[in-house]
Amino acid sequence: MSGVTPEIAADFIVEAQEILDRLGEQLVELERAPGDAEQLNAVFRGFHTLKGGAGFLGIQPMVELCHAAEETLGAARSGQAVLDPLHFDAAQRSLDWLQAMLDAVAAGTEPEHAPPELIAQFALTAAAPAPAPVQAAPVPAASAATGSDDLITDDEFEALLDQLHGAAAPGASALAAKPTPAPAASDEISEDEFEALLDQLHGKAAPGANPVPAAAPAAATAVATPPRAPARPAPKAAPAAPPHRAGQGEAEHTVRVDTRRLDAIVNLIGELVLARNRLKTLRTRLRDDELDRAVASLDVATARLQSAVMRTRMQPVGKVFSRFPKVARDVARSLSKEVELEMVGAETELDRNLVEALADPLVHLVRNGIDHGVEAPETREASGKPRVGRLRLAAQQEGDYVTIEVQDDGAGIDPERLRAKAREKGLIDPEAAARLGADECLQLVFLPGFSTKTQVTDISGRGVGMDVVQSRIRELGGQIQIQSELGRGTRFLIRVPLTLAILPTLLVQAGDAVYALPLARVQEVLHARPGALGWFDGRPVLDRQSHTLPLLDLRRWLGLEPLSGNSALTVVVLQMGDARFGLIVDQVRGREEVVIKPLPRALRGLPGYAGATLIGDGRLALILDVDGLRAATT
CATH class of the missing domain: 2.40.50.180 (CheA-289, Domain 4)
Structure with a gap:
């Protein structure tokens, strides 16, 4: 990444994180419905976009891992392979490795390569009948692409990259009669070549760049081929398509701002609020009509400015929720349980700092709900429940606060067992324990060192966790409470303010x-x-x-x-x-x-x-x- 500006690297880190968050949820949906072509294409594009950006920045470990996933997904798209559980396990593990690589890049350290066995796990194990050859429709010359819309589609963009590297995407049209030779020693494309490809599609040549020959109008036959061997990393500023260029006549409606600048503005608003409060106090002493009107106007303007600035820091809790389908899927598989995750209210907005701070407590509650709450499939069937357990994650705004609910339909918590366990561990005085009601006994799970789990696992049950969750929620100015019913399940309710400022x-x-x-x-x-x-x-x-x-x-x-x-x-x-x-x-x-x-x-x-x-x-x-x-x- 020596030749890349810090701004480009920072943009890649932000966008790559968004892609990884989406991929976890998309992979879970695809595993439920492997025949969903739209979801398969979305997952393929996610890995492909990550590979392109990583290749442009020279992050080879990320390129290699994304390429292995892309090969298998590409074969599934073309009908040459059927995705099986091993493929989905490999894809989910690859997200963990990609996250670790991205964290290393953000920290300025060299990311580690994924283990060879993970790369090998992507190898095709289930073949599908080869599809019949597909006749590609005639492709118009590049100059015609700018007729009514300057934007290029995903397929056109993918095909242009394939053309530069001398490979056609499965099922994609061949856009050039004579492709430009790819570099001999490297699979990466230069910035000039990338600009030339975009200029070709829009019917203009970039100064100093070698234009790529336009596609011939004659029809060509695109035959489905095995997954592409050469990698085709390319710089991409956005997941869907390259950014708009000057002169396209469409104004920008968003701007990326360093969050530290927003924090500084919020701090200044806080000082303004303090000054307003001081003036309102002085107004009652001076009793001047003009001062009253001036302070009243300042009060209104300050309130509006405060509201506007706070909205700029608001983010949907869906940013945190998006990671939980993967978390629930991984934990359930490791425990041989079947769990369906339901998410409600992901559009509810919170202060950015709160959204990030809630991630770890919610992860712990979700993992505990599957480990401690939801029973094994055989146990659920024996008690008359469906084999598949349900875990509900919901968010809702209530005035100046947001309530987040984590609820399972598992075995529930026995208050008497909690009482006995607390006495046994010496966490509560026997006399005090005897006076506790059922609801008060449930609160014992938040005591430090408390656990009812008899078997220690890597998921939970080490006697730490719930007290940390409660402490973290309190630090955020919120509260957490627990409700449970034997045989029906457990419900955790978290209530936090919209903002901490x-x-x-x-x-x-x-x-x-x-x-x-x-x-x-x-x-x-x-x-x-x-x-x-x-x-x-x-x-x-x-x-x-x-x-x-x-x-x-x-x-x-x-x-x-x-x-x-x-x-x-x-x-x-x-x-x-x-x-x-x-x-x-x-x-x-x-x-x-x-x-x-x-x-x-x-x-x-x-x-x-x-x-x-x-x-x-x-x-x-x-x-x-x-x-x-x-x-x-x-």
């Missing part, structure tokens, strides 16, 4: 300090007389008509002296999953959008704190972690 909060005060509570976790604010408080197991509670609400006094939690007197108590009702508890505060200051800042060094790692921010009066306010506070009430 701006957080709607409810400001409360305890003593002289102000604290921020995530508004999405606030259910209601109520007032109660001190005499209405009760005590249960040494902790304060508030008796309500439908239930007993456990309470936590924020002043006591902070180590402050409790308020004296018989004045009414202000209680903020917070929710964590299906559980609720009340937080006693001195007063509620109101709602405010805040910019999340890292915690001061002295507070990092302390439970109950999620971040810091500057509020409208210029003071520092700590953002409280609702899950950490909830732990203090249990």
Whole structure:
């Protein structure tokens, strides 16, 4: 890659990653329906495009592996071979190797070659009857191609590359009566040759380039041949076709922007929001009509600008979902299980940083759902279930939050078994374990070191994982809860904010300090007389008509002296999953959008704190972690 600019290499890495993500899902669909010609062509084009870009950049290990896959897929396209399970296993393994190679290129290191046995696994093992010769339609001269549309089709582009290398694609038209000789020592084409091919199709010659002879108008016969032996890597700026050229009369509607620039803009928006909040606070003191109007206009403009910038960072969760058909397929095959994955709501959008951060937790939940949840086919049949298990992955936006669901129809989780296992491992006090309800027992799976798996595997069950998943979700400002029913399956619900940059909060005060509570976790604010408080197991509670609400006094939690007197108590009702508890505060200051800042060094790692921010009066306010506070009430 010494002769390639960093910009071209970066473009290739981005586009290659998108192709790899699509190929995992496309291969799973093709394995379900091997006769789907459209899906087969899509998979073939994916490997072919990767090979072309890798060849242009000189990434030989990627070229070799893509070429082996392309040979087998090309034979299947021409009807000379039938894809069998070994081919699909090889194709899925090749995606893992291609990902590792792409990661190496991104890191600036030399990628490793795929093992020879993987290349050999692509060898044809199932032959099909040879198809009858196909008569190709007459191909017009290149000058006619620019009549009504300057765009070239995929087939035309493939045929042009084949022509340069002296090989015809199976079933493709021969575009030249006399092909241009290919380079003797190398299978790669130069940039000048590539430009000349494109110019030929559009009826114009590139300056200084040798034009390729136009195709003769006479019809030619294209006979299906074995898979192509020579590789034909070529630079391609987009998966479908080369980019539009100047003068084609079609304006560009998108532009590729470095994400670091977007992050910088978001940070500036955050500072603007802080300045707006400060002005709104000052406005109430100065009480000037002109200032009121100016601040109101600034408030509207800031909100619109904030919304527009946030949308530029939004990405569909489908970017993460696309990798799970391959994950589910690989895990199910390794465990000899049959699992069908259903994905819903892939178009739901999240902040780019959240989409990337959710990848690992979701992978773990999907793998656990297949390993721990879905039973073996024989076990499912014996219990009256279909042989094929179902795993559902769904996303849905709910206000300023997105809910992601991972649900299986497996054996479910036995709460009593969880209780016994937690006592056996010494993860919970026996007396505390005895007081837990069924739903509370399910939460034990999130304890560090907890596992009910009796057999250790490479898939899951090593006693680590679910606690890490919960910690990661909490770091993202979200929450995770579990629901399960014996014999019916298990459901994990993840709820995360749309963005991590701006957080709607409810400001409360305890003593002289102000604290921020995530508004999405606030259910209601109520007032109660001190005499209405009760005590249960040494902790304060508030008796309500439908239930007993456990309470936590924020002043006591902070180590402050409790308020004296018989004045009414202000209680903020917070929710964590299906559980609720009340937080006693001195007063509620109101709602405010805040910019999340890292915690001061002295507070990092302390439970109950999620971040810091500057509020409208210029003071520092700590953002409280609702899950950490909830732990203090249990």
